[in-house]
Amino acid sequence: MSDFNKDFLFGVATASYQVEGAYNEDGRSMSIWDTFCRQDGKVYKGHNGDVACDHYHLYKDDVKMMKDLGIEAYRFSIAWPRIFPEKGHYNPKGIDFYKRLTDELLKNDIKPFVTIYHWDLPQWADDLGGWLNREVVDWFGEYVSKLFNELGGYIRNWITLNEPWCSSFLSYFIGEHAPGHKDLGEAVLVSHNLLLAHGKAVEIFRDINSSDSKIGITLNLNEVFPATDSPEDKAAARIADGFQNRWFLDPIFKGEYPKDMLELFGKYAKTDFITDGDLKRISQKLDFLGVNYYTRAVVKKGNDGILNAEQIDVDNEKTEMGWEVYPESLYNILMRLKNEYTFDLPLYITENGAAYKDVVSDDGHVHDEKRVEFLKKHFKQAKRFIDDGGNLRGYFVWSLMDNFEWAHGYSKRFGIVYVDYETEKRILKDSALWYKNLISTRTI
């Protein structure tokens, strides 16, 4: 058994589109996810975030719930369509919600960690090309400037983007997420514009915010294993690692795109959009890196014609998402970051959690033993990293409560708190009580 020190932050995470609801309230305009949900076949049973967990109205109860659990930090995202419902049109009512939420958190000694962009791009921006249009960098700059000026005095920890890999490759190449394009060339361009927007936000942050405020980015990273020791499978694992991890880690921390991936992508996509100064903007010094970890990947040589890397099904314990439970890779990823990219830079686990088939038992409780075991194993790996000299500052469990799980709608439950979507009633799962105990004892 070993203790997390008193400064380590035990947190939970959510995102605006997944929990807020109030999709057309107080001036909020449509986002690409409002649009995507309304397209046939894109989202499970046509679910959408119109109401979600109604966090917009129930936030005070949710903050009290966090306080009662002893939660020390709350990672939430801001909905860009609330702040700028139209191009160039600022909506003060939009900011007011986040001022109320932040005020409630601070009153309850809960540190706000804000994700500036967690996928709900305003539809007006998408109508003008969205992340495909390099002008998005300026639109994002106008957005972040308003946030820093209006909220910078209360919020000290800022995350520019949540998972640019998802906003680019999952949304423009694989097509599972909004806006649902399937074009590698677009995805590569989008990934670059996302990183430029990230860099622009850091520049503006450095101009506006005091030094006791911190800024970083959140990347979803996984450890990639070859299915066999064959040269083909090892090559596939290297490409998959480039596609998932190095394509973002290298420009941010080394100031250059990985050459093997530039060469591969260059066969299928224009890569002449990289202009002088871009990589300097993208690779500015950060105050921390957020890591979202859920599972590892095991790949073999594939025949998909582009990456030629195919993830295989591993005969091991899986979550309701079909993701293998593999806690060791959390440690391995953090150690790789420490040794190859971030060194002593503070790290946060900004998301880790699991979906399981949660039901309310006859006793009125939700006995989610599998989630408790999942979290216990992953927290142990986080502590192992700290004990081995890792500069891990905090851990945000995904998620505070069940919520809208993107293309899966409300069919997947990740929360440590159960949500009855008919009544919006919250029920603490056993994992919430386990977390409360971990926080109070600080011992894993």
Ligand SMILES: CO[C@H](O)c1c[n+]2c([nH]1)[C@H](O)[C@@H](O)[C@H](O)[C@H]2CO
């Ligand atoms: C492979 O998992 C990704 O890293 C990932 C998993 N998740 C995420 N990213 C997103 O940041 C959340 O909005 C999701 O709700 C959450 C659960 O699916």
